[in-house]
Amino acid sequence: MSSLLPYVAGLDFSALPQQLTNGILLGAIYALIALGYTMVYGVLRLINFAHGEIYMLGAYVALFVSWLFGFTPNATTTPTISLHLVLAIMLLTSMVVCAGVGVLIERFAYRPMRNQPRIASLITAIGISLSLQYGGQLFLPVSPPPSISEKVNPFREPVGFSLSGENPALVTEAQNAKGAFEKTKAEYEAQKIIEPDEFNLSPKGVELRNAFQVQERNYNTLKGKATNSAIRINIPTGQLIMLLTVSSLMALLWFVVSKTSAGRAMRAVSHDFDSASLMGVNVNKVVTLTFIIGSALAGAGSMMAATFMGTPLTTFYGVQPGVKAFVAAVLGGIGNIPGAVLGGLLMGVSEVLVIWAGKSEYKDAIAFVILIAVLLFRPGGIMGSTKVEKV
Amino acid sequence: MKIKRNLTLATLVALIIPAAAILCGCPAKTDTDGAASTSTTTTPTAAKRPMPVAAGNTDSGSGDIIIGLVASLNGDLKPWGGDCEIGAKMAIAEFNAAGGLNGRNVVLKIEDSQSAPEKGKTACEKLISEGALVVIGEVASGITAQMAQSAFEKGVPVVAVGATRTDLTDIGGHLFRVCYTDAFQGPVMAKFAYEERGKRKIAIMTDKQQPYSTGLSDSFRAYFIKLGGEIVDEQFYESKQTQFSSQLTNIKGKNPDGLFLSGYFNEVGPIARQAKEAGLDMELYGGDGWDSRDILTSGGEAILKGFFCNHYNNYEERPEVKDFIKNWQAGNGGNLPGTTMGALGYDSVKLTLDALKRATALNSKDIITALENTENFAGVSGSITLKGAGGNPQKRALVVGLDMIKNQVFKKAYEPSEVK
Numbered sequence: 001m002s003s004l005l006p007y008v009a010g011l012d013f014s015a016l017p018q019q020l021t022n023g024i025l026l027g028a029i030y031a032l033i034a035l036g037y038t039m040v041y042g043v044l045r046l047i048n049f050a051h052g053e054i055y056m057l058g059a060y061v062a063l064f065v066s067w068l069f070g071f072t073p074n075a076t077t078t079p080t081i082s083l084h085l086v087l088a089i090m091l092l093t094s095m096v097v098c099a100g101v102g103v104l105i106e107r108f109a110y111r112p113m114r115n116q117p118r119i120a121s122l123i124t125a126i127g128i129s130l131s132l133q134y135g136g137q138l139f140l141p142v143s144p145p146p147s148i149s150e151k152v153n154p155f156r157e158p159v160g161f162s163l164s165g166e167n168p169a170l171v172t173e174a175q176n177a178k179g180a181f182e183k184t185k186a187e188y189e190a191q192k193i194i195e196p197d198e199f200n201l202s203p204k205g206v207e208l209r210n211a212f213q214v215q216e217r218n219y220n221t222l223k224g225k226a227t228n229s230a231i232r233i234n235i236p237t238g239q240l241i242m243l244l245t246v247s248s249l250m251a252l253l254w255f256v257v258s259k260t261s262a263g264r265a266m267r268a269v270s271h272d273f274d275s276a277s278l279m280g281v282n283v284n285k286v287v288t289l290t291f292i293i294g295s296a297l298a299g300a301g302s303m304m305a306a307t308f309m310g311t312p313l314t315t316f317y318g319v320q321p322g323v324k325a326f327v328a329a330v331l332g333g334i335g336n337i338p339g340a341v342l343g344g345l346l347m348g349v350s351e352v353l354v355i356w357a358g359k360s361e362y363k364d365a366i367a368f369v370i371l372i373a374v375l376l377f378r379p380g381g382i383m384g385s386t387k388v389e390k391v
Numbered sequence: 392m393k394i395k396r397n398l399t400l401a402t403l404v405a406l407i408i409p410a411a412a413i414l415c416g417c418p419a420k421t422d423t424d425g426a427a428s429t430s431t432t433t434t435p436t437a438a439k440r441p442m443p444v445a446a447g448n449t450d451s452g453s454g455d456i457i458i459g460l461v462a463s464l465n466g467d468l469k470p471w472g473g474d475c476e477i478g479a480k481m482a483i484a485e486f487n488a489a490g491g492l493n494g495r496n497v498v499l500k501i502e503d504s505q506s507a508p509e510k511g512k513t514a515c516e517k518l519i520s521e522g523a524l525v526v527i528g529e530v531a532s533g534i535t536a537q538m539a540q541s542a543f544e545k546g547v548p549v550v551a552v553g554a555t556r557t558d559l560t561d562i563g564g565h566l567f568r569v570c571y572t573d574a575f576q577g578p579v580m581a582k583f584a585y586e587e588r589g590k591r592k593i594a595i596m597t598d599k600q601q602p603y604s605t606g607l608s609d610s611f612r613a614y615f616i617k618l619g620g621e622i623v624d625e626q627f628y629e630s631k632q633t634q635f636s637s638q639l640t641n642i643k644g645k646n647p648d649g650l651f652l653s654g655y656f657n658e659v660g661p662i663a664r665q666a667k668e669a670g671l672d673m674e675l676y677g678g679d680g681w682d683s684r685d686i687l688t689s690g691g692e693a694i695l696k697g698f699f700c701n702h703y704n705n706y707e708e709r710p711e712v713k714d715f716i717k718n719w720q721a722g723n724g725g726n727l728p729g730t731t732m733g734a735l736g737y738d739s740v741k742l743t744l745d746a747l748k749r750a751t752a753l754n755s756k757d758i759i760t761a762l763e764n765t766e767n768f769a770g771v772s773g774s775i776t777l778k779g780a781g782g783n784p785q786k787r788a789l790v791v792g793l794d795m796i797k798n799q800v801f802k803k804a805y806e807p808s809e810v811k
Contacts, residue, residue, distance in 0.1 A: 012644045022636045029634075073688045076796075143469035144683055145657060150664060150691030158668055199587060199803040213589025217648060221592075224646035227670070236636075236668035310664040311633040312657050312689050314467070320631045355637040360627040361599055 027348020033325030034340035036294030042335035049125040052322020053132035058299030059306035094303035102295025136315035145312035155237035167229035174222035181219035188212040238308030333384025445546030447755025459518030461528030466506025478736030512537040532556035560782035577610025594647040598654035607653040660689025667693035703772040738770035
């Protein structure tokens, strides 16, 4: 215990609000993908391992749409179209194409297997997943891995919320250092006009450069201290928009599932597949609708993640988020929609807290430790059903 | 029962997949790499390296002379493997056009490693069974290690193209490379950041899944501290991660004046973008893992504040480079090489052909001796001396900056003697 105290005292609590925000932003994407797993499981009792690959295809669709509008890697000029419109088209196309792919996979890979033993569908799902990962390399650009241009994203400046202001004494100190910094900078810049090669300077140039660098370090350190003295939450605008879009999609999903007749049919099928079918529910339609919704959500998630985070795409782009989201779905209680959202957020926040505690090398382990702990006490997941079904 | 059984299955899968993913995160690899970076084997003694016992291949005495190339023509490393192949073919064509070896043509047989170590090994074995006197390759350390081990059993020499892992050449006295090692490029970047850019407080981000990245971070950290600087923080991530905001938030709290990103370009680009968004608008430094045009798209504007260590640059003013670029453009529709592996592939073949010329007889043993005796070979990527170097040439390294039009811009060259 005594050795724990200095460790706890060493943690930067002023960064905690920011880190929790990071965790929610991260968890929102996990939750969005987890919804796809959990909905399909709820209706079909099938773990759709190809869901991560649908997510991957969504990112590629977004990439192709951005290329179509002229945001190619080699473009020297920025196209003069409304970026908001381009982003909206990217989002919609990704969702539509992903929904289509999801429906096709269900129709041709899972439906013929529906009356076979469950393990056959599971193996089919793994097979679809692998064939998209490896077969995708034949027709998708993977080498060099392309990424969506930053230019398509108009939301690059972060939005800030201040929880407490900067320490005025530190601000003044930084202001006082600014003068010397700017003076030496101007002197060095003037010297650079005479000596353009800044890596091969004359003794006088080196002297001016060193003087400038001393002031630069001093000023930047003081400025950084002043900035860090405030408790602020900075959210990259892109990620804020992502969070808002994810929230509204989830609200829409909740409305569809709980307030419409299609949603009622879905809940009925989820409750008892065979009885629902006997009661006149068209189960094939319900299953198709489930795949449409789940896949469209994955497409929306990957379009935003790929656009706002800039990750280069390969056909394995969906593997890591897919595994994380699957764990989130199990954690929350697979088959349970609010559970998937809760599981995703819990995963995101716990991962971030581990990093905040300075143990970034264990960040993936923690999610699984939580998962094991939850499953030991609640085998159905946090919000999953614990009732024992009679045979 | 049905539901229960399925849940058990789901739980099992849930536990096995991530567990496998974590186990594949290769703590073992990191260990061996830690050992590699702590033992400063820039110049291992030749005696330390075991010599192969097998006789190797012998030239038939008539017809074409066969050498082999293993290149990553598919998979993740394709941009590097493709450039390497073009460079290697260029060197062979020039050699044969100039009369070949005593009037005989040299033929380069090429096999694809698909960027995978085990496939590289199979490719290497195939080339040896087809009579290759020397096998050239690969662009990455993991594949080269597998190739070198199987070639050791057969007694055939290997000339590595872009494998920088420091302890690689300990495998055997038959293995040589034409590039510098990670024990050199880390200190080069530390010296550049400290002396040229005046940085004193650097934060490091390391890809804990890549032995390359952990080794490079170690060598950078050691030298930067030796110079008098401070490493204020080190954060870890793993390959294929997409969001880095939490690690960057931690780093921001430590108030550094520069970032060292030791990973590969796939993650470095997004880190640069997200660092800027998180308010870490500062200079970035890295190793030759950044070498790709794609980093300009994935890194956006933020990456333009980056400097990294490379083997060669298209805009150098040396005559070797100018000739190389002229010939490359003639054969490739006026395009410049996209990565440094074009020049290194060219150099590795040229160096091999030079050794063939000097060898007393055309068999593997004498060629190993001739390679070992290479002195002041004028390569496109700099002068290469292998005599007494234990397979690791003491070569210059370049620090380059990034530019939207020119891609990589030469900034400063460091000779091995400058970084002690």
